[in-house]
Amino acid sequence: MHRVYCVLLGSLCECYRYILICEYVFLLRYSTVRKRCRKGIPPSVRGKAWKYLCGATYQMEVSPNRTVFDVRILKLRLSEEAFCCIAKTSSRDGFQKCLDQVGDPKWIDDIEKDLNRQFPNHEMFSRNGKYGDGGKDDLFQLLKAWTVLHPEEGYCQGQAPVASVLLMHMPLRDAFYCFVQICHRYLPDYYSPGLEAVQVDGDILVQLLKEKSRVSYQH
Numbered sequence: 001m002h003r004v005y006c007v008l009l010g011s012l013c014e015c016y017r018y019i020l021i022c023e024y025v026f027l028l029r030y031s032t033v034r035k036r037c038r039k040g041i042p043p044s045v046r047g048k049a050w051k052y053l054c055g056a057t058y059q060m061e062v063s064p065n066r067t068v069f070d071v072r073i074l075k076l077r078l079s080e081e082a083f084c085c086i087a088k089t090s091s092r093d094g095f096q097k098c099l100d101q102v103g104d105p106k107w108i109d110d111i112e113k114d115l116n117r118q119f120p121n122h123e124m125f126s127r128n129g130k131y132g133d134g135g136k137d138d139l140f141q142l143l144k145a146w147t148v149l150h151p152e153e154g155y156c157q158g159q160a161p162v163a164s165v166l167l168m169h170m171p172l173r174d175a176f177y178c179f180v181q182i183c184h185r186y187l188p189d190y191y192s193p194g195l196e197a198v199q200v201d202g203d204i205l206v207q208l209l210k211e212k213s214r215v216s217y218q219h
Contacts, residue, residue: 047170
């Protein structure tokens, strides 16, 4: 049984590698990709699959807006004339620019308080684990970079678990772009100071439970 499982898993991994290497397959055979995802993405290709599925790969390598981070950081700190001049000539990675910034001490303090609370039994974040310090350092850098990119929103405790899971499956830079895609495209305003989107979705969920599942609603 174990041998059969290994063969099937290997076959599934090869299928995913083909889909991810051939981008046109990913785009044109969307229904096939969706079915594969619902069956489960093998751990060996999970990080790369997530990058494609959330649009991070496109934003990192293809999109004409891949320097959006550069533009945002520059706008925050430069005059309009200086910004226009540098934005046209800057080719440096936007994520690195976020890392290079010191960050707001308020958000830095909040992030540092939460580092030891994220998956403490996972080797990547364990205090005594082989990769514990490195994992927590990457998590800190990712979350700090986000606060530099969005100083008006800053850091929210709910962001740390999401960022941690991404780091379990991919390098820091890839995880950051995936995290930004999640926050921008899939969960906008979920981590804003007023948590507006969370409240709206919560109200919708309550109403759906009231209409479709009275037992759950009354629980």
